[in-house]
Amino acid sequence: MNVHVLGSIDSATIMTDGLEIRYQYGKVRVSILGPRIIRVQVTRTENYRDQESFARVPYNEDVQWDAFEDADSWTINSELFRLEIGKPTFSFVVYDQEENVLLESDKELALEWTPDGFRYRLKMHEDTHFYGLGEKTGGLDKRGRMYVMWNTDSPYPSIDADPLYQSIPFLITMTNNIACGLFIDNTCLSFFDLGHSSNEYFLFGADAGPLDLYLIVGPEISDILQAYTALTGRPLFIPRWALGHQFSRWTEYRSEMDIIRLATEFRNRMIPCDTLVLDIEYMDEYRIFTWNRRVFPDPHRLSRQLSEMGIRLMTIIDPGVKKEPGYFMYDEGMAHNFFLRNNDGSVYVGLVWPGETVFPDFTRAEVRNWFGSKYSLLSDCGVSNSSWIDMNEPSNCIYEGLRNEYSMKSVVDHEGHPWESQLRNVYGLGMAQAVFEGLKRVYPHQRPFVLTRSGFAGYQRYAATWTGDIHATWEHLRLSIPMLLNLGLSGIPICGADVGGFADDIESELFIRWYQLGSFYPFFRNHSNISSSLREPWLFGDEVLQLVRECVSLRYTLLRYLYSLAWLASQTGIPIMRPLVLEFQNDSLTHTVDDEFMIGSSLLIAPVLDKNASSRRVYLPACTWFDFNNNRCINGPAVIEVDTNLSTIPIYVRGGSCIPVGKLVQNTDEDQGDLHLLVYPGGESTLLLYEDDGISADGPSALRTIRVESDNNMLSVIIGVRTGEWHPPIRQILVEIRTLDHSPRQVLLDGIDCTRDLLSLQGRGIGVMMSDDGCEHHLVVHL
Numbered sequence: 025m026n027v028h029v030l031g032s033i034d035s036a037t038i039m040t041d042g043l044e045i046r047y048q049y050g051k052v053r054v055s056i057l058g059p060r061i062i063r064v065q066v067t068r069t070e071n072y073r074d075q076e077s078f079a080r081v082p083y084n085e086d087v088q089w090d091a092f093e094d095a096d097s098w099t100i101n102s103e104l105f106r107l108e109i110g111k112p113t114f115s116f117v118v119y120d121q122e123e124n125v126l127l128e129s130d131k132e133l134a135l136e137w138t139p140d141g142f143r144y145r146l147k148m149h150e151d152t153h154f155y156g157l158g159e160k161t162g163g164l165d166k167r168g169r170m171y172v173m174w175n176t177d178s179p180y181p182s183i184d185a186d187p188l189y190q191s192i193p194f195l196i197t198m199t200n201n202i203a204c205g206l207f208i209d210n211t212c213l214s215f216f217d218l219g220h221s222s223n224e225y226f227l228f229g230a231d232a233g234p235l236d237l238y239l240i241v242g243p244e245i246s247d248i249l250q251a252y253t254a255l256t257g258r259p260l261f262i263p264r265w266a267l268g269h270q271f272s273r274w275t276e277y278r279s280e281m282d283i284i285r286l287a288t289e290f291r292n293r294m295i296p297c298d299t300l301v302l303d304i305e306y307m308d309e310y311r312i313f314t315w316n317r318r319v320f321p322d323p324h325r326l327s328r329q330l331s332e333m334g335i336r337l338m339t340i341i342d343p344g345v346k347k348e349p350g351y352f353m354y355d356e357g358m359a360h361n362f363f364l365r366n367n368d369g370s371v372y373v374g375l376v377w378p379g380e381t382v383f384p385d386f387t388r389a390e391v392r393n394w395f396g397s398k399y400s401l402l403s404d405c406g407v408s409n410s411s412w413i414d415m416n417e418p419s420n421c422i423y424e425g426l427r428n429e430y431s432m433k434s435v436v437d438h439e440g441h442p443w444e445s446q447l448r449n450v451y452g453l454g455m456a457q458a459v460f461e462g463l464k465r466v467y468p469h470q471r472p473f474v475l476t477r478s479g480f481a482g483y484q485r486y487a488a489t490w491t492g493d494i495h496a497t498w499e500h501l502r503l504s505i506p507m508l509l510n511l512g513l514s515g516i517p518i519c520g521a522d523v524g525g526f527a528d529d530i531e532s533e534l535f536i537r538w539y540q541l542g543s544f545y546p547f548f549r550n551h552s553n554i555s556s557s558l559r560e561p562w563l564f565g566d567e568v569l570q571l572v573r574e575c576v577s578l579r580y581t582l583l584r585y586l587y588s589l590a591w592l593a594s595q596t597g598i599p600i601m602r603p604l605v606l607e608f609q610n611d612s613l614t615h616t617v618d619d620e621f622m623i624g625s626s627l628l629i630a631p632v633l634d635k636n637a638s639s640r641r642v643y644l645p646a647c648t649w650f651d652f653n654n655n656r657c658i659n660g661p662a663v664i665e666v667d668t669n670l671s672t673i674p675i676y677v678r679g680g681s682c683i684p685v686g687k688l689v690q691n692t693d694e695d696q697g698d699l700h701l702l703v704y705p706g707g708e709s710t711l712l713l714y715e716d717d718g719i720s721a722d723g724p725s726a727l728r729t730i731r732v733e734s735d736n737n738m739l740s741v742i743i744g745v746r747t748g749e750w751h752p753p754i755r756q757i758l759v760e761i762r763t764l765d766h767s768p769r770q771v772l773l774d775g776i777d778c779t780r781d782l783l784s785l786q787g788r789g790i791g792v793m794m795s796d797d798g799c800e801h802h803l804v805v806h807l
């Protein structure tokens with residue numbers, strides 16, 4: 025027993041929000057922050073933290089609890105949990121009120137100090153699964169692996185590369201179907217050994233910095249996500265256009281006509297598209313906030329022409345500023361002392377695209393304000409209210425074959441403390457904040473869209489993300505699913521991977537499979553490397569073009585559903601793209617499924633991930649399912665083998681669902697016409713339909729609840745009253761009840777028999793039309 029860790033107990037005090045225990049060599053503070061959130065801080069010095077948290081937002085919820093002491097433990101009891109603290113080594117056990125153990129530290133050696141940091145050891149059971157940790161390689165379940173949090177540019181990452189671009193030290197554990205969250209609010213290099221070096225324990229720790237833990241009590245994963253995003257901030261609500269299809273490529277543009285031509289192709293070929301994205305070559309020798317005027321003499325004309333075609337322009341911005349007297353960013357930053365400095369007082373100079381580069385210190389509010397205000401230069405050129413921010417790990421020294429990062433060990437923060445160990449991991453978060461807030465000042469009444477490569481826990485407040493420079497391989501296609509699912513389980517609901525893969529050439533079969541999967545990524549962008557084969561969908565032949573058109577079009581018809589889910593994510597932290605375990609937590613067969621996923625609660629997507637596949641296996645959890653493509657009913661739980669050809673995207677609808685769809689449009693600003701509700705029997709559900717103008721930050725919105733209930737004899741749809749001040753254009757509601765293989769006995773709309781007015785929808789089922797007058801409507805179908 026390692027009694028020297030904290031030593032003997034001096035005193036213990038019960039405070040208004042918890043407990044403080046003073047040991048011979050340190051002290052511990054346990055605070056009950058909310059019904060599900062326990063904060064545990066341990067220190068061997070006077071202060072629990074030297075710095076405010078970068079991840080947190082203010083949070084405090086009332087909670088009733090009481091504490092008891094006996095010879096060698098304390099017990100804190102509240103409505104949702106019981107926490108037992110072992111005195112001698114500061115071990116702890118978290119129970120739910122049914123006596124299930126959620127988390128249990130080792131009794132003998134829970135905490136260990138390392139030279140400047142700590143490690144904590146917790147018990148792992150046979151049935152323990154691990155989720156979260158943000159953007160990581162590996163499967164959905166992280167068990168058996170070891171991960172490090174250290175923001176790193178990882179050009180062309182291998183299939184199990186670690187660390188990657190961002191750090192989210194937030195873990196969800198689940199044992200016997202009961203989940204618990206663990207957030208380590210420490211920005212230094214941290215690690216998670218999840219059964220990599222032991223079969224009985226998992227460990228986490230950090231090289232330096234505070235031991236500041238949050239334990240988040242389940243039992244549901246969704247409870248934990250709501251609490252975690254209450255603590256670290258709800259995800260930004262992106263504008264609707266950001267859910268549209270985007271096309272991007274790192275390439276040397278020859279003239280603005282290259283961009284106009286792309287837009288024209290998308291329109292002529294009827295592939296819906298919302299946004300074209302310019303990568304670093306649009307700048308004047310990589311000077312941020314400038315244009316290469318030889319190629320783009322009049323960016324405003326370009327953006328105007330695009331906007332006439334219903335396409336927005338988005339541009340990349342890197343953090344690094346070219347070191348060049350006379351360049352306004354450099355001169356202004358130098359004049360105000362905005363750049364990171366070395367311990368000898370000189371400005372730190374790195375090597376990035378512009379050559380010698382200096383780095384704004386985004387931890388300072390005045391630097392964020394300055395940087396953010398530069399977005400008026402882009403808005404003046406008609407660039408949309410958005411920014412793609414890259415290289416903000418920060419990436420440094422691209423000339424050393426991209427692999428050798430320059431050390432930034434000599435850098436100190438504004439107060440002279442070492443920067444790299446404490447602040448490297450929040451560089452991307454700070455940049456995202458600067459950009460988000462800058463855009464909000466430039467466009468005060470609109471919601472910005474920021475896409476960042478790097479970040480730390482909490483960056484969901486400011487930005488969406490993509491998974492960096494993955495390869496155009498079948499392995500990376502498959503890997504993108506667990507990566508995005510775990511980002512979603514880490515508070516980042518808006519995420520995607522480069523459709524078509526960033527690096528390498530691509531064959532047409534992989535390309536179409538990637539589009540079919542990518543159509544369901546929350547963030548949906550085709551992007552590729554300067555040296556990869558071209559990715560324009562029309563370069564792969566007519567068949568591929570047609571298939572790309574089909575899956576992109578399907579996404580656009582589902583836009584109302586996706587948009588409501590994006591709104592829901594911004595209110596709750598519950599992701600759009602969900603692992604099956606989030607929806608069916610009690611079904612142990614879902615716990616490791618990561619080649620299928622749900623979109624919301626209603627759609628299960630099982631994309632084809634193998635070359636030359638003529639079928640694929642699909643697991644359908646316990647409920648009624650309908651094949652979206654042919655309405656065939658399948659009763660789960662079931663493992664089915666579904667035949668596939670190049671055009672197949674296996675999609676299953678959960679029985680009892682209502683999916684709001686709309687007319688196919690070519691960009692998301694177009695009106696989608698009548699509100700078309702696809703309703704399925706075989707279960708029940710409640711849908712929250714959110715609508716607004718798609719872009720306003722403070723404009724009117726409308727919300728309605730649509731409730732479906734059904735049994736063998738009856739199906740009812742209750743369309744709740746529309747609340748809020750947003751009004752749709754005059755339109756009808758079409759309720760389409762799919763899958764009915766016979767005419768219903770009777771159909772009542774608001775109590776009136778309308779059996780004879782049913783629309784027959786060419787073998788797809790029946791339809792009922794009503795006016796969308798904002799009032800409540802009841803539809804009852806007697807089968």
Ligand code: MIG
Nearest residue numbers: 274303304340414492493552
């Ligand atoms: O060192 O801006 O991940 O999406 O195209 C490469 C050029 C810098 C890395 C990004 C990638 C982008 C590329 N950037």
